[in-house]
Amino acid sequence: MKRDFSAGAFPRPRLVVSRCLGFDACRYDGSIIPDPFVAALREFVEFIPVCPEVELGLGAPRPPVRLVRVGGEARLLQPATGRDLTEAMRAFAASFLDGLPPVDGFLLKNRSPSCGIKDAKVYAAPEKAPAVGTGPGLFGGAVQARFPDLPVEDEGRLTNRAIREHFFTVIFALARLRETVDSGQMGALVDFHARNKFLLLAYNQARMRELGRIVANLQRRPVREVMAEYVAGFRAALARPPRRPAVVNVLMHALGYISEGLNPAEKGYFLDLLAAYREGRQPLSTPIGVLRAWLLRFGEPYLSAQTFFSPFPEALVSLRDSGREER
Numbered sequence: 395m396k397r398d399f400s401a402g403a404f405p406r407p408r409l410v411v412s413r414c415l416g417f418d419a420c421r422y423d424g425s426i427i428p429d430p431f432v433a434a435l436r437e438f439v440e441f442i443p444v445c446p447e448v449e450l451g452l453g454a455p456r457p458p459v460r461l462v463r464v465g466g467e468a469r470l471l472q473p474a475t476g477r478d479l480t481e482a483m484r485a486f487a488a489s490f491l492d493g494l495p496p497v498d499g500f501l502l503k504n505r506s507p508s509c510g511i512k513d514a515k516v517y518a519a520p521e522k523a524p525a526v527g528t529g530p531g532l533f534g535g536a537v538q539a540r541f542p543d544l545p546v547e548d549e550g551r552l553t554n555r556a557i558r559e560h561f562f563t564v565i566f567a568l569a570r571l572r573e574t575v576d577s578g579q580m581g582a583l584v585d586f587h588a589r590n591k592f593l594l595l596a597y598n599q600a601r602m603r604e605l606g607r608i609v610a611n612l613q614r615r616p617v618r619e620v621m622a623e624y625v626a627g628f629r630a631a632l633a634r635p636p637r638r639p640a641v642v643n644v645l646m647h648a649l650g651y652i653s654e655g656l657n658p659a660e661k662g663y664f665l666d667l668l669a670a671y672r673e674g675r676q677p678l679s680t681p682i683g684v685l686r687a688w689l690l691r692f693g694e695p696y697l698s699a700q701t702f703f704s705p706f707p708e709a710l711v712s713l714r715d716s717g718r719e720e721r
């Protein structure tokens with residue numbers, strides 16, 4: 395069986411995104427931020443853009459807002475008008491997040507007092523005061539509190555290849571799982587688990603075994619119950635990026651399936667690539683790319699079906715850290 399590595403073979407993750415990242419000129423100064431990663435994702439992702447500040451009726455352009463530490467908590471103030479928007483933003487975030495359809499993650503604007511996920515400046519006073527720390531913006535913080543088991547990233551962090559590959563891997567895996575659950579078919583879940591074995595092995599071996607027990611369903615529990623438990627366990631398994639030694643083990647395991655067909659020079663080349671990946675000199679996509687070529691050559695059916703070897707569309711693999719495509 396040959397694996398279909400084309401874009402049509404991928405589910406479409408549903409992501410909430412900060413509207414100013416290429417969708418609308420809604421920043422406080424009336425500008426828009428053309429983001430290359432968001433632009434590249436558009437073909438493959440269903441975006442739900444939102445600008446929490448515009449949703450509060452602040453307009454664009456508008457006097458800027460900032461986080462100010464008041465009595466031990468960060469409050470969202472608009473110094474030019476003296477308005478305290480904290481409660482309004484909390485209320486908007488709660489109703490917006492409650493009203494969302496099932497989503498696979500969030501991609502938010504970094505450093506924003508509203509959308510930031512960890513690096514928004516917090517000031518000592520509304521005006522002419524130094525920053526006393528950093529933290530999540532009010533909306534970004536609400537997202538993380540409401541969806542602690544979904545991937546939440548900011549566009550600044552996506553310039554790091556390892557963070558980006560992990561984020562893309564997880565959103566496409568969760569989209570595929572969402573489709574599987576929507577089917578309501580136990581057989582589809584069994585198939586999903588089988589196709590994600592290598593991915594789970596790389597991310598979290600203990601969780602992989604636990605998920606195997608859930609999907610075996612020896613107690614013959616209702617499908618809906620089994621799926622809910624599986625979703626929670628799968629999200630937890632992918633919560634943190636995989637450790638390089640675990641990934642190397644998986645790649646060695648995969649090599650074992652096809653090594654008979656390789657000559658010593660090919661094996662040596664691959665082992666060198668693995669060493670470079672283990673030492674952080676190569677991204678994961680490099681050894682995986684070589685293995686994929688061999689999968690196409692040998693057509694090994696079990697390996698070819700593994701999502702680990704093609705976790706997200708090829709056009710996203712070839713993005714450089716600048717966001718441009720490699721040529």
Ligand code: SF4
Binds near residue numbers: 446
């Ligand atoms: S960072 Fe968030 S609140 Fe600010 S302009 Fe962008 S979407 Fe709107």
